[in-house]
Amino acid sequence: MRIENLTKTYESAAGPVLDDVSLTIGEGHIHGIIGRSGAGKSTLVRCLNKLVTPTSGRVIVSDREITSLDGAALRAARRDIGMIFQHFNLLSSRTVAGNVALPLEVAGVSKADIRRRIPPLLELVGLASKADAYPSELSGGQKQRVGIARALALDPKVLLSDEATSALDPETTEQILHLLKDINRRLGLTILLITHEMEVVRAIASHVAVLEHGRLIENGPTFDVFAFPKSPVARSFLSSIVAHDLPPEIAGRLLPEAHADTDPVLRIVFTGDAAHDPVIATLVEQFRIRPNILHGRIDYIDGKPLGVLTLIAGGLGERLPDVLSYLSSLRLFGEVIGHAVRPAAAGARRAHS
Numbered sequence: 358m359r360i361e362n363l364t365k366t367y368e369s370a371a372g373p374v375l376d377d378v379s380l381t382i383g384e385g386h387i388h389g390i391i392g393r394s395g396a397g398k399s400t401l402v403r404c405l406n407k408l409v410t411p412t413s414g415r416v417i418v419s420d421r422e423i424t425s426l427d428g429a430a431l432r433a434a435r436r437d438i439g440m441i442f443q444h445f446n447l448l449s450s451r452t453v454a455g456n457v458a459l460p461l462e463v464a465g466v467s468k469a470d471i472r473r474r475i476p477p478l479l480e481l482v483g484l485a486s487k488a489d490a491y492p493s494e495l496s497g498g499q500k501q502r503v504g505i506a507r508a509l510a511l512d513p514k515v516l517l518s519d520e521a522t523s524a525l526d527p528e529t530t531e532q533i534l535h536l537l538k539d540i541n542r543r544l545g546l547t548i549l550l551i552t553h554e555m556e557v558v559r560a561i562a563s564h565v566a567v568l569e570h571g572r573l574i575e576n577g578p579t580f581d582v583f584a585f586p587k588s589p590v591a592r593s594f595l596s597s598i599v600a601h602d603l604p605p606e607i608a609g610r611l612l613p614e615a616h617a618d619t620d621p622v623l624r625i626v627f628t629g630d631a632a633h634d635p636v637i638a639t640l641v642e643q644f645r646i647r648p649n650i651l652h653g654r655i656d657y658i659d660g661k662p663l664g665v666l667t668l669i670a671g672g673l674g675e676r677l678p679d680v681l682s683y684l685s686s687l688r689l690f691g692e693v694i695g696h697a698v699r700p701a702a703a704g705a706r707r708a709h710s
């Protein structure tokens with residue numbers, strides 16, 4: 358799927374809601390799009406199947422330019438694009454099987470074929486025993502499974518997921534994300550995942566893009582964006598997952614410049630295999646540093662370890678360039694983010710003031 362220079366303006370006075378967005382979604386990828394409320398996520402996803410007509414730009418799915426199509430040709434092209442929604446959008450008067458059958462009926466598939474195609478779809482989403490149940494008899498997670506089976510009924514090439522887990526509790530969210538990942542692996546289905554939760558991206562997305570005020574401000578493999586976010590928005594989305602920023606009460610005590618009574622504060626980003634190296638022991642033994650750990654966390658993103666550790670590097674002094682080159686030899690990233698007043702000196706400073 359290719360999105361090229363997509364722009365959408367609803368009301369010219371309000372300015373564009375999508376502003377020149379370009380993005381390629383690789384075949385078989387799960388690509389997350391994250392943004393705050395009002396960033397333009399729903400508008401973007403609705404432009405992709407032309408539920409909303411973009412003001413300019415193109416959307417190409419499997420070499421077909423969706424944005425140039427209308428009428429029957431557009432309806433046919435939409436079969437390549439399945440969609441699931443936050444509030445499931447099931448018909449309450451139809452059974453589970455009846456809801457899954459709906460897109461097949463609209464596409465003119467014969468009754469016999471529909472009867473044949475429903476059971477494997479329900480099997481795929483773990484609802485084989487619920488074919489005759491009505492939506493009111495299902496849990497939220499089960500309703501979303503029906504939504505997924507319905508979205509897959511016409512064998513789409515791409516699945517658009519618009520906040521599909523936002524109405525679900527954490528445990529059900531995990532099960533639905535697991536199901537999406539499983540379907541992605543088994544069918545090779547490309548999934549575009551619209552969300553405002555980094556946990557959702559972390560759980561299953563191989564790539565992630567960040568949307569802010571209608572502009573794409575970041576895009577790349579999930580691990581790279583998580584390890585080295587460039588925008589404040591991405592950093593703030595990541596705050597519950599990766600310890601990029603110090604808690605405000607610690608950050609507020611750091612000084613921007615070195616003084617005679619301060620020690621540098623070193624931030625180290627651990628990625629890949631080096632996350633398992635005895636880095637701190639080497640800093641102590643080889644570089645004679647007295648580390649005092651301020652904040653840290655190590656986690657797994659896309660199956661790879663990612664850690665951020667911030668420490669006061671007592672005794673670092675002139676050895677900073679050597680330490681940074683040692684870290685980069687392990688392909689770790691290190692930087693001095695400020696200076697901390699030594700505890701004894703802090704007491705003296707307080708007494709002085």
Ligand SMILES: Nc1ncnc2c1ncn2[C@@H]1O[C@H](COP(=O)(O)OP(=O)(O)OP(=O)(O)O)[C@@H](O)[C@H]1O
Pocket residue numbers: 367368374392393394395396397398399400401553
């Ligand atoms: N049909 C419409 N007419 C006019 N303005 C609209 C319309 N749909 C959306 N907007 C405006 O476009 C902006 C982006 O909305 P959109 O729903 O695409 O964002 P979002 O990132 O999905 O937000 P949320 O997560 O809150 O749904 C908002 O300012 C919204 O008010």
